[in-house]
Amino acid sequence: MNTFEAFEQGALVLPEKKVAFQEVEWSKHPTFQGVELKHIVTAKDTEGAYSYHLVRIAPNCAIGNHIHATQLETHEVVGGEGICVNNGVNLTYQVGTISIMPAGVPHEVKAGKDGLYLFAKFFPALC
Numbered sequence: 001m002n003t004f005e006a007f008e009q010g011a012l013v014l015p016e017k018k019v020a021f022q023e024v025e026w027s028k029h030p031t032f033q034g035v036e037l038k039h040i041v042t043a044k045d046t047e048g049a050y051s052y053h054l055v056r057i058a059p060n061c062a063i064g065n066h067i068h069a070t071q072l073e074t075h076e077v078v079g080g081e082g083i084c085v086n087n088g089v090n091l092t093y094q095v096g097t098i099s100i101m102p103a104g105v106p107h108e109v110k111a112g113k114d115g116l117y118l119f120a121k122f123f124p125a126l127c
Contacts, residue, residue, distance in 0.1 A: 002079055002095075003078045003079055003095055004078045004079030004080070004117040005079075007021060007054060007078050007079075007117070007119065008021060008022065009021070009022065012040055012041065012052075019040070021038060021040065021054065024038045024039065024040060024054075025038070026038055026056065027039070029063070031064070032061070032062065032063050032064055033061060034057060034058035034060075034061025034062075034111075035055065035056070035057050035058070035061060035062075035063055036055070036056045037053045037054065037055050037056075038053060038054040039051070039053055039127065040052045040053060040054060042125065042127055043124075043125035043126070043127055046125055048124050048125050049123070049124055049125060050121060050122060050123045050124065050125055051121070051122045051125035051126045051127060052119070052120070052121050053119075053120045053121075053122075053126070054078075054117070054118070054119060054120075055117065055118040055119075055120050056115065056116075056117055057080075057082065057109065057111035057115060057116040057117075057118070058111065058115055059111060059112070059113050059114055059115045060110075060111060060112070060113060061110075061111050061115075062108060062109060062110040062111065063108055063109045064108050065085070065106055065107070065108040066106070066107070066108065067104060067105065067106050067107075068101070068103060068104075068122070068126070069103060069104055070103055070124065071103055071122040071123060071124060071125075071126055072100065072101070072102050072103050072122070072123045073100070073101045073107075073120060073121070073122050073126075074098065074099065074100050074101075074120065074121045075093070075097075075098065075099045075101075075109070075118045075119070075120055076097075076098050076118065076119040076120075076121075077093045077094060077095055077096065077097040077098075077116070077117070077118055078095065078117050078118065078119050079095060079115075079116070079117035080093075080095075080111060080112060080114050080115045080116040080117050081093060081094050081095075081111075081112040081114065081116065082109060082110050082111040082112045082116040083109070083110045083112075084099055084107060084108070084109045084110075085106075085107060085108045085109075085110075086099055086101055086105065086107045087101075087105045087106060087107065088106070093109070093116060093118075
């Protein structure tokens with residue numbers, strides 16, 4: 001089983017509850033075609049402090065250039081390959097890569113030929 005498949009079968013485990021990732025529906029990104037998200041931990045769960053999301057980017061698709069004015073964002077690559085343009089610098093994304101985008105920094109992510117899977121975290125919460 002590859003790392004992304006392990007996340008698909010995984011769960012959020014807390015003292016008060018367990019949320020199987022399979023029970024969380026994929027939702028289409030409202031702006032970027034070929035991008036889907038599983039909202040694992042949302043603002044309502046953390047009083048807005050942080051949010052965690054599994055992100056699936058289809059082969060050769062992208063999350064276009066954008067800025068989060070108030071959120072620090074992190075990416076942990078759990079499957080596939082691609083490129084992240086972080087503040088104008090091309091970064092190679094492969095399994096095991098972690099990248100950080102401070103608030104206000106422009107960034108975009110382009111999936112390779114086999115797609116790209118990220119575990120994205122936002123501080124404070126994105127949604």
